[in-house]
Amino acid sequence: MELLFITNEKVYGDISSNNKVILSPSFYWIKKKKLKLLFEFQATDYANSVFEGFLPDGEFQYIVKKSDDEFLFLAYDKAAILEKLKKLGLETSNISSLYFSQFELKESLPLNVDNSSLVIIDDVVQIISQKLAQNDIYLMLPSLKLSSTNIHINSSVKFSFTPFLVFLFVLFVVEYIAVTMDVSSIENKKNEIKKEYKLPTTSYELNSILSKYEKQDNEQKFIREALEKIKYKKDCFDIKVDTKKMLAKCRTKDVEVNNR
Amino acid sequence: MKMVDYIIVFAILVTFYLIHNKQNVLVEAIKVNNTLVLKAKKIKELKSRYSNKSIINYLKQKSNSNIDMPNSKVYIFEKLDMNGLNDMLNKVLNSNLKLKSFEIIKTKKLAKLKIVVIK
Numbered sequence: 001m002e003l004l005f006i007t008n009e010k011v012y013g014d015i016s017s018n019n020k021v022i023l024s025p026s027f028y029w030i031k032k033k034k035l036k037l038l039f040e041f042q043a044t045d046y047a048n049s050v051f052e053g054f055l056p057d058g059e060f061q062y063i064v065k066k067s068d069d070e071f072l073f074l075a076y077d078k079a080a081i082l083e084k085l086k087k088l089g090l091e092t093s094n095i096s097s098l099y100f101s102q103f104e105l106k107e108s109l110p111l112n113v114d115n116s117s118l119v120i121i122d123d124v125v126q127i128i129s130q131k132l133a134q135n136d137i138y139l140m141l142p143s144l145k146l147s148s149t150n151i152h153i154n155s156s157v158k159f160s161f162t163p164f165l166v167f168l169f170v171l172f173v174v175e176y177i178a179v180t181m182d183v184s185s186i187e188n189k190k191n192e193i194k195k196e197y198k199l200p201t202t203s204y205e206l207n208s209i210l211s212k213y214e215k216q217d218n219e220q221k222f223i224r225e226a227l228e229k230i231k232y233k234k235d236c237f238d239i240k241v242d243t244k245k246m247l248a249k250c251r252t253k254d255v256e257v258n259n260r
Numbered sequence: 261m262k263m264v265d266y267i268i269v270f271a272i273l274v275t276f277y278l279i280h281n282k283q284n285v286l287v288e289a290i291k292v293n294n295t296l297v298l299k300a301k302k303i304k305e306l307k308s309r310y311s312n313k314s315i316i317n318y319l320k321q322k323s324n325s326n327i328d329m330p331n332s333k334v335y336i337f338e339k340l341d342m343n344g345l346n347d348m349l350n351k352v353l354n355s356n357l358k359l360k361s362f363e364i365i366k367t368k369k370l371a372k373l374k375i376v377v378i379k
Contacts, residue, residue, distance in 0.1 A: 160262075161262075161265045162262065162264060162265055162268070165265055165268040165269060165272065166268060168268075168272055169268050169271055169272050169275065172272055172275040172276060172279060173275060175279055176275055176278055176279045176282065179279055179282040179283055179286055180282055182286050183282060183285055183286050183289055186286065186289040186290060186293055187289065189293055190289070190292065190293050190296060193293065193296050193297055193300060194296070196300075197300035197301075197303070197304065199296070199300055199303075206296075206299055206303075207299075209303055210299050210302060210303055210306075213302075213303055213306035213307060214306065216306070216310065216358075217306050217309065217310075220309075220310055220358065220359060223359045223361070223362075224353055224359070227349060227352065227353055227362065228353060230364075231346065231349045231350075231353075236366070237365065237366040237367070238364075238365055238366070239362075239363065239364040239365075239366075240361070240362075240363045241361060241362055241363075242360065242361035242376075243359070243360065243361070
């Protein structure tokens, strides 16, 4: 990632595919104002009126910084800046973010910019057409530490769905393999059960065996229940019970019925 | 999204469909296995519920006569008093004999009991 310094006429630094750009004071406007406010966000609401009648036509955005008892208002036209950079050979797609000389170079001034100089006057960074400094902007740029006050243009880290999708796909494949293994393990278990209980191979045969034993059980239950019911009947003298029916001859108190 | 992303999404959907099908197979297999175990246990239990082994010698000793048939054995008990009849019936009731039929013929004080047991 390259760090560039840009004036109205020239790009200082080597343009790469991904650049951070420090704008010279000719790209923005600065005003200082004393306001009886505590916070920067409160002052932002006044930015429009601070610059009223002062700015050319355009869509302006504002940055407000508080220093001691004063507020520093910075106005910039993002579209106009990008247009100007395009004319200087810097495509928008190659810019990651824009920085302002006011916030980035203030501590390093004065600096030579070809035959001009960047100086600080009344706490505001300005460019004057005189070579005043000993240091050159070229030499200073590589060691410059940037602040967090910038305009975000393009992210250097492009979000891609691919790794996430690949991860999801791998997860699904693993799940598929796990389920397949479970199925084969269950199949093995089934064979083990058949071996352990010496079961036939088909479910038809198994059901047939089961129904044979269930029938036998029902018959045995029937014959025992019949036996249980009849054993204390003193008046019954001829009793026949098998697995399906029970016949009993019994006496009643009715003589007529007994004699039949 | 890039072309490769669409291809991966398609692959994910196909895999998801396959997993869904496999899971259904798994659930069915588990159900079949559970049923198989239940049936096997039931068969084992029913198979062992009736056996003539424990009481058959007792019947042989106590009976007045026994007849051997191809699939069954007949035990005849004659001149049993009512207590003897009840004892024998209780014995049979609480046993795991494979009963085919039984017959009781009572006179005033004595009874004749015929038990047919499946071999």
